[in-house]
């Protein structure tokens with residue numbers, strides 16, 4: 093059978109660079125069945141395949157109009173006895189299955205057991221990467237540097253990727269993770285481990301919420317490979333034991349936690365004190381969710397409150413602007429410019445580490461090209477300051493660089 097696989101995020105998002113694990117598992121499963129599997133880089137020729145899978149992680153990844161209609165149920169077609177529960181059968185007899193949070197948000201059906209627990213096909217993207225290399229070589233000629241160019245593909249080439257655990261008990265309203273009410277063991281490391289890959293990447297939703305976190309992490313550490321947890325870890329449930337083992341790891345990149353709610357301020361503060369007993373790393377980052385509870389000055393102030401606390405513990409914020417399946421509330425806000433500027437300031441650590449919010453806006457103004465006009469960042473800051481001088485006075489001049497590591 094000829095099987096086509098579409099990673100919709102790869103096609104629809106120019107800068108997307110992370111393998112779709114479901115696509116890799118589907119590929120491996122079909123290859124084992126003797127099928128001919130291709131990663132498709134467009135929707136044009138799906139008619140030449142008997143079976144096509146389309147997977148999407150991000151809700152705002154664009155897809156073709158006809159596919160939007162399928163998803164919205166305008167063309168339910170005939171039932172097709174595919175083995176995925178969420179099949180959609182088209183009229184031209186191509187059996188199309190769609191899946192992932194990008195289509196179903198919090199209601200994404202699971203893959204069948206035999207696919208979910210199949211070792212991923214880590215070679216699924218090889219041909220695409222080769223093509224990208226050839227294109228870049230012919231564009232850049234003598235200036236092409238393969239090592240530099242390959243950095244963007246490291247997630248495809250360097251990592252064994254999987255879920256040691258799945259599920260979460262918190263059911264945060266803004267999260268796609270609503271299916272379970274606990275964290276449970278999902279795959280053994282062996283299931284997705286590739287000896288030839290130098291690093292490990294775990295996609296677990298709330299790893300430290302699993303009662304078995306310790307033996308699972310110890311097992312991963314035994315591999316001796318650098319590892320990382322891709323999702324924000326749940327700081328609220330961290331204990332000294334957990335910090336100790338986590339910070340003993342050869343960690344790859346930033347340690348990323350979540351600081352989603354201002355109501356967790358005290359507990360996060362308490363945990364930050366503990367965290368700093370175990371690491372002096374300057375690569376501890378926290379996702380700061382904004383635009384969910386409201387999109388007004390209170391939400392902006394709550395973001396600054398969290399940023400200030402993180403600065404005190406030499407941690408970095410990463411602003412996450414809330415969006416659901418179809419809606420990005422911050423875009424409708426009168427403070428849209430503040431949301432954009434906050435994200436640009438915080439999410440570029442090279443700026444955040446050196447400049448206050450005000451200095452960041454001033455730096456933007458200094459390189460603004462149209463003389464005599466004011467840049468968007470400066471305008472957002474000045475408008476906000478005029479209306480809420482107390483908030484501005486408290487937060488706009490704080491600088492990460494002025495804080496020292498807290499005393500133990």
Ligand code: SF4
Pocket residue numbers: 260261262263264267268269297298326350
């Ligand atoms: S704790 Fe994290 S994974 Fe769990 S529901 Fe909340 S956001 Fe989702």
